[in-house]
Amino acid sequence: MRPILIFLLILLTVPAWAQDLGTVLDANREQIERPSRQTIGPVIDKIAASGDGAVAFLEAWGDRSVGLTGDGRFAILREETATDAVTGAAITAEIDMLRPNSGVRGLIAAALVPAQLSDPDPARRRAALDALGRNAAPEHLAALRGALDDPDPDIAAQKLRLERLLTIGFDTDPAARVLAIESFAGNTASDVQARLNPLLATTRFAGDNLPAGANIARDLRVDEDITRDEAYRLLVETGLARARLTDEAQKSALAQHIENGRVGGVPVNELNDMESRDRAYAVLADQGLVQPAATAAEVDAALEANIFADVYTEPSAEVTDAAREALNALQTRERLAQGTDIALDALSLASIYFLAAIGLAITFGVMGVINMAHGEFIMMGAYTGYVVQGFIANRTLSLIVALPLAFFVTALAGVVLYRLVIRYLANRPLETLLATFGVSIALQQLAKNIFGTQARPLTAPDWLGGSISFSEMVSISTIRVAIFVLALLFLALFLFITKRTRLGLNMRAVTQNPGMAASMGINPDRVAMMTFGWGSGIAGIAGVAIGLFAQVTSELGQAYIVQSFMTVVVGGVGNIWGTLAGAALIGGLQKWIEVLNPANTLAAQTWMILFIIIFIQFRPRGIFPTRGRFVEG
Structure with a gap:
């Protein structure tokens, strides 16, 4: 009885999802065949935790080298040689290859990061760091932090440096991001600048009120920091104003509707100033003869009623201040x-x-x-x-x-x-x-x-x-x-x-x-x-x-x-x-x-x-x- 009790106790202490690879694959066959980025995440996590063969399966799945045989077995195809994904036995049957999309492959890559970063082979750990440096995602940050301890001092230093770079881009705590930025003080490396520059990216805002909590880069004054045409174009694009015709387009439209020497009730010989042309065009618009357009007075009123600003895409002012200070120091250096x-x-x-x-x-x-x-x-x-x-x-x-x-x-x-x-x-x-x-x-x-x-x-x-x-x-x-x-x-x-x-x-x-x-x-x-x-x-x-x-x-x-x-x-x-x-x-x-x-x-x-x-x-x-x-x- 004692061995049976010990075995039952071990089973009770193992997490419910920590199953062997074959069991996980069989239980989630439909989702693996037709994966969706929104629902496949938990399945990938189960596969990653399933033990022997999990890493090889995920690597092959991410490379689109996994398929299904006619009898429902998962197979890995490498260099025209097919093997059973669970047992490793050779397979000669016809295989229908699976084609996960880029979103699913991104989740697979993220799941592989912990295993690759802790791989016994230093070359594989370095390769994983290089891959993260080229194409990192927010979900990689936690995995990297869990693998910072490395027996190789050089690799450990690379991991710590990459962790600080990913912290700048993906951490949700502004204070942690500021500390990571400050840790690179005086560093002119291109990868550091590549992380800092996006933090100072801005978008043009036009509206009657700034969004709550907006991180303002600078206020824009019409005719000084921004031209009238550009400012009004922003209002039109955001739906806050009607489009303004160019003088040429307005004159062309008026010329097409001359009747008895008048346009919209205005004599042709009086259409020598913008105000008269706007009045005539407004009459034509009310009659449905032309598309409505803003008058000069409406343009002036819209520009007076709205404010314009460059707004950082990064919401945290602390982060943008630290990034700007760091980049200024880098430019000086x-x-x-x-x-x-x-x-x-x-x-x-x-x-x-x-x-x-x-x-x-x-x-x-x-x-x-x-x-x-x-x-x-x-x-x-x-x-x-x-x-x-x-x-x-x-x-x-x-x-x-x-x-x-x-x-x-x-x-x-x-x-x-x-x-x-x-x-x-x-x-x-x-x-x-x-x-x-x-x-x-x-x-x-x-x-x-x-x-x-x-x-x-x-x-x-x-x-x-x-x-x-x-x-x-x-x-x-x-x-x-x-x-x-x-x-x-x-x-x-x-x-x-x-x-x-x-x-x-x-x-x-x-x-x-x-x-x-x-x-x-x-x-x-x-x-x-x-x-x-x-x-x-x-x-x-x-x-x-x-x-x-x-x-x-x-x-x-x-x-x-x-x-x-x-x-x-x-x-x-x-x-x-x-x-x-x-x-x-x-x-x-x-x-x-x-x-x-x-x-x-x-x-x-x-x-x-x-x-x-x-x-x-x-x-x-x-x-x-x-x-x-x-x-x-």
Whole structure:
């Protein structure tokens, strides 16, 4: 007797609806065959609580993979294989598939959430969270709250975050929703904004009195916040006023009912104002000849008698206030992030211009030579890097070799150019400009003959291929960071050479007063040659750096020569700090103009050149003018 009593006691303690899957399916067969969203909910709950096989059945039912055999058995069809939904036995009989509608499938998905969120497999729990994030419903909130405890810390954090997002959208307690909104303070994630934005959605209200408890976004004043036509259209749409004809429609209707020179008893020659036309039209409407329409006086009276407002669709003012405050904070953070991102881009661009211009600043500052072939030295450096990568497969090692080799190649080219051309054109700036321009064209054609017209790849090492992110919206590529560091290194190297070496002392002496320098035993010609070679070599290194993110072609240098000259002129000829300031100014100005006019880069460059022209009218010797012969001249 004892075992029987214990079994009966267990049966009494089990809820009445906690039956096995087969019993539940048999008891609710008709509702499962023809489910209705209004009545199927309790049946789905019973199936979910029926134990083994329930989850598999619900998943298949939601996927429209459940059917009925001729003898009344429920079958699950997967990949053309049919099995009994209760026993799992194979089925070969013909199956009539069930087709639950989207509403029923939504209830099934909600019933599956607790099981999926507590599934032993972490992958299935993550998949359930992803599905909820994409398509959540109010009924999912309670299920998610019941599964917040998770052995995986990452999944537990995802569940808590999703619970707060669903609380914002679906919780019935305004205080809980406000707390959930405040918990995302400073979070600029797109899913957070997607939850907050609908809370501030509004509808236009028109009527004599605002609805009780309406959450008003703002009152609308006719002719200030809303036009008369729009306000009256709202009254017509809500049935509070008759439609108003347009002047053209009214005139057309009146013209169709002219009899003996009159319309509605009003002489035609008197229909030159709106009041007369309204009077005539009202007579025609009373006679049933035209559709009744509001007169101008009725429109004015209706607008005076009613109020207009934007009303939040969200009824709780506490929730909308919290959402508006959070979104305002997010917008502030976004603007700050965008500004920071633009500033980083401008700093990166300034670093590139500084590298491209520093060699030009050295040659122009010491010698006063306008070297139009400077851009081609940049191009030669980039092609040197490309050639080195053809021999050395390791990208890091090839870059280490390419930088000094590019310096040597372009420095040698600079020395040759000086010895063959520049030295014979001293103090003849126009002839020097024309000669170096011819050299520029010759070098471009030589590059085309050797490497062709197609762009050549200069691949960066993998460790330069990523980016450094400061937030969701602020990031900068690693290559640009490397170029910035390289620019700082060359700034330090330049300062060391000019301040701590004999070559630097000679350069400064020749820059300030070449005649006095020569009388002190300094060979200005030798100093100029070394300076020209050094400046050209730095251009070659800049070419390698630029080639890592730009296309290496024979026209590569032409894209930077104009900005390089502007950088030197704006900063101050021959002054390294001026070159740095000029690069920062040119890079920042170009980036901000591109932001204001992103669709037209040519217009951005035009505005930048106009700014430079205006700038040099007030500072003709640049930001940091150099003392010496350029001042005196």
